[in-house]
Amino acid sequence: MKAYYWFSFVLFLGLLATPVQGEKTLPEAQKAGIEVMEKSQQAFYYPGKDMKVDIRMELVTTDGKKRIRVMTMLRWNDPKSKDQKYFLYFREPSDVRGMTFMVWKYPLKESDRWIYVPAIDLVRRIAARDARSSFVGSDFTYEDVSGRNIAADTHTLLREEKLGDRDCYAVESVPKEPIDYVKRISWIDKTTFLPLKEEYYDVQKELARVFTADKIEDVATAEGGEQKSFPTVTKRTMKNLKAGHRTEVTYTSVSYNVGLQDNIFTERYLRNPPERWIK
Amino acid sequence: MRRFPSRGVVILGIFILLLIENTRTVSAQVEAGKEQGGDETQIEPSSDGTSRKWKSFLETLPFELHGFLEARGTLRTQDDPHESKTATLGETRLQLHLFKALDWAKFRIKSDFLYDGVVEGANIDLREANAILTPFEFMDLKVGRQILTWGTGDYIFINDLFPKDYKSFFIGRDDEYLKAPSDVLKTSFYTKAVNFDFVYTPRFNPDRFIDGKRLSYFNPQLGRLAGEDVVIYPRKRDEWFEDSEIALRLYRDIKSYGLALYGYNGFWKSPVGFDPQAGKATFPRLSVYGLSARGKVWKGIGNIEMGYYDSRDDRSGKDPFVPNSQFRFLAGYEQELAKDFNLGVQYYLELMLDYGAYKRTLPRGSQAADEYRHVITLRLTKLLMYQNLKLSLFAFYSPSDQDVYVRPNIHYKITDHWSAEAGANIFFGEKDHTFFGQFKDNTNVYLSLRWSF
Numbered sequence: 001m002k003a004y005y006w007f008s009f010v011l012f013l014g015l016l017a018t019p020v021q022g023e024k025t026l027p028e029a030q031k032a033g034i035e036v037m038e039k040s041q042q043a044f045y046y047p048g049k050d051m052k053v054d055i056r057m058e059l060v061t062t063d064g065k066k067r068i069r070v071m072t073m074l075r076w077n078d079p080k081s082k083d084q085k086y087f088l089y090f091r092e093p094s095d096v097r098g099m100t101f102m103v104w105k106y107p108l109k110e111s112d113r114w115i116y117v118p119a120i121d122l123v124r125r126i127a128a129r130d131a132r133s134s135f136v137g138s139d140f141t142y143e144d145v146s147g148r149n150i151a152a153d154t155h156t157l158l159r160e161e162k163l164g165d166r167d168c169y170a171v172e173s174v175p176k177e178p179i180d181y182v183k184r185i186s187w188i189d190k191t192t193f194l195p196l197k198e199e200y201y202d203v204q205k206e207l208a209r210v211f212t213a214d215k216i217e218d219v220a221t222a223e224g225g226e227q228k229s230f231p232t233v234t235k236r237t238m239k240n241l242k243a244g245h246r247t248e249v250t251y252t253s254v255s256y257n258v259g260l261q262d263n264i265f266t267e268r269y270l271r272n273p274p275e276r277w278i279k
Numbered sequence: 280m281r282r283f284p285s286r287g288v289v290i291l292g293i294f295i296l297l298l299i300e301n302t303r304t305v306s307a308q309v310e311a312g313k314e315q316g317g318d319e320t321q322i323e324p325s326s327d328g329t330s331r332k333w334k335s336f337l338e339t340l341p342f343e344l345h346g347f348l349e350a351r352g353t354l355r356t357q358d359d360p361h362e363s364k365t366a367t368l369g370e371t372r373l374q375l376h377l378f379k380a381l382d383w384a385k386f387r388i389k390s391d392f393l394y395d396g397v398v399e400g401a402n403i404d405l406r407e408a409n410a411i412l413t414p415f416e417f418m419d420l421k422v423g424r425q426i427l428t429w430g431t432g433d434y435i436f437i438n439d440l441f442p443k444d445y446k447s448f449f450i451g452r453d454d455e456y457l458k459a460p461s462d463v464l465k466t467s468f469y470t471k472a473v474n475f476d477f478v479y480t481p482r483f484n485p486d487r488f489i490d491g492k493r494l495s496y497f498n499p500q501l502g503r504l505a506g507e508d509v510v511i512y513p514r515k516r517d518e519w520f521e522d523s524e525i526a527l528r529l530y531r532d533i534k535s536y537g538l539a540l541y542g543y544n545g546f547w548k549s550p551v552g553f554d555p556q557a558g559k560a561t562f563p564r565l566s567v568y569g570l571s572a573r574g575k576v577w578k579g580i581g582n583i584e585m586g587y588y589d590s591r592d593d594r595s596g597k598d599p600f601v602p603n604s605q606f607r608f609l610a611g612y613e614q615e616l617a618k619d620f621n622l623g624v625q626y627y628l629e630l631m632l633d634y635g636a637y638k639r640t641l642p643r644g645s646q647a648a649d650e651y652r653h654v655i656t657l658r659l660t661k662l663l664m665y666q667n668l669k670l671s672l673f674a675f676y677s678p679s680d681q682d683v684y685v686r687p688n689i690h691y692k693i694t695d696h697w698s699a700e701a702g703a704n705i706f707f708g709e710k711d712h713t714f715f716g717q718f719k720d721n722t723n724v725y726l727s728l729r730w731s732f
Binding site: 059065067068092093094095097098104110112119120121122123125126127128129130132133134136137138245263266267268272275279 | 345346347378380385411419421425426427428429454455457458467469474530532535537573574575578579580582613614615617618619621623662665666667692694695696698731732
């Protein structure tokens with residue numbers, strides 16, 4: 001009987017190890033897919049040591065009614081890992097003005113999130129497990145805002161093609177765990193590695209959501225004593241085709257490497273937003 | 280809350296005029312837009328009820344100005360033999376929030392101007408008037424009137440001894456009004472190892488407690504429910520520096536787990552004591568020592584908090600007119616069960632120390648409190664329609680007191696500026712003297728409409 005347990009244990013270990021061996025023997029198209037997506041994530045979510053931006057979101061219903069969300073976002077990259085910290089200061093609508101929101105993001109595990117409600121001076125931890133939840137009621141999910149774990153999907157480079165006048169990689173990403181979509185196809189710009197378009201297919205295999213990068217601007221910055229520029233998506237849209245709802249996002253006053261420090265992303269500044277950075 | 284009837288009404292009047300003018304402009308613009316055959320984008324953002332004129336007016340001010348205008352009504356669902364009015368609230372409230380940031384300080388004034396049809400009076404409730412300074416990189420100072428909150432409980436407070444307004448909470452005001460303002464000096468120190476808050480209140484800030492006006496309550500001296508017939512006027516604690524309070528918090532995060540130690544020296548925040556000679560309710564002396572922890576647990580967020588309540592005027596537990604010392608404990612857990620659907624549960628224990636002495640000295644015929652008071656709470660929140668519709672339910676249930684308090688609420692954001700809310704405060708109880716049971720004649724429903732700017 002004991003031997004039987006040992007046998008199952010070894011078998012179990014073997015099963016655990018299988019995917020690791022599998023990585024090495026991935027088909028070429030999948031290896032290429034991962035490589036493109038990693039570069040894309042770097043270009044889209046990680047440029048610079050830090051970032052400061054004013055964000056305006058317009059949530060538009062089928063009949064054209066608009067709701068506006070305005071906020072300032074600060075992002076800091078941990079130089080020692082792929083961890084990131086985000087700080088959001090809400091300006092509009094007026095009922096949420098002054099609220100702050102903080103995320104400590106880890107690429108492989110759930111983020112830590114805090115919210116501060118100034119009217120009652122309350123700091124709350126948010127028990128949000130679902131990264132697929134809508135961000136402030138928009139068509140963007142939390143993951144769309146801060147990036148999805150690359151290892152959570154199987155990526156395949158489908159083809160190289162032109163999208164408009166840009167040369168792109170078309171990559172298919174299939175979530176390993178079932179979520180609200182079963183397939184995503186991304187068109188990644190070959191030079192900037194920014195996603196120009198994403199199509200999300202739902203369980204019925206129908207096109208459900210479409211992301212488009214509508215405007216890309218080069219944002220100049222200094223890094224390591226030299227001038228650099230980061231191509232940045234300053235206008236983007238997420239359309240929910242099934243609900244007829246869409247969200248248009250505009251980035252203004254984008255700046256990188258402004259000198260944010262780790263200590264901004266703490267309860268102190270959650271309660272007392274750093275005027276210097278949110279002005 | 281001070282009474283400034285005439286001034287309050289005048290300010291409210293000015294505001295209403297502004298609002299009407301604003302609405303008129305919007306409709307004029309809409310008409311103009313129609314005539315030109317233009318689409319809505321030409322007259323944005325009037326589609327959400329605010330004209331550009333109003334917005335640009337706000338932008339020309341030398342400070343930030345925000346706020347809201349709200350109408351809210353609450354009705355008792357049954358007659359209360361101790362209160363003459365069926366309505367517990369019928370108020371129009373204007374909140375103005377002024378903010379100015381300079382290089383060396385930030386200033387904030389937030390004041391509510393209200394007219395209440397139930398008490399037929401106007402009030403000014405100054406909620407915040409403070410300055411924040413950073414004299415050193417490692418230190419912040421916040422001086423003046425402010426709202427203060429700390430601790431980990433959800434509607435349950437152990438180490439948060441800042442004033443609460445249970446009256447507002449129970450009569451259906453927005454939950455922001457559960458916290459009453461404090462007049463304090465708050466000093467915060469930040470170091471790599473630990474952060475430290477020190478709050479000094481030079482003159483005691485009591486709760487806005489249930490006093491018999493608007494809500495009936497159990498009066499232990501009479502041994503029965505009472506209301507506006509027996510309004511509580513406690514002996515005041517209002518000597519500057521003598522009736523002072525100190526609250527401390529020492530906290531740090533370890534791997535995103537928030538840990539904190541607390542200390543408090545002051546008074547019971549509601550008049551839970553009684554002076555039999557004077558026949559007056561009192562605020563006995565109190566110290567509290569406690570701790571809390573909060574962070575990721577399983578698939579959600581867990582928290583624990585405890586506190587030792589040292590009732591300094593009755594350490595032996597023999598004084599029947601002063602509460603005994605207590606031990607309080609709270610454990611909570613919150614999780615997102617499905618997309619935009621959250622569940623929170625809490626267990627709370629209040630343990631009376633020296634219970635034997637309490638039982639022995641309790642006056643004959645008085646209702647004895649239990650040694651252990653257990654409370655379980657449940658919170659359910661569901662967001663719908665792009666998070667514009669929020670359905671929520673909060674319930675307190677005490678198996679030891681056999682009483683229940685339920686707060687269902689529906690909140691809908693009609694536009695970015697308009698919102699409507701409906702809800703209820705429902706009390707059940709086997710006995711008249713328990714914490715929630717005493718309010719059973721106050722069960723009410725409320726409705727509100729708010730315009731924010």
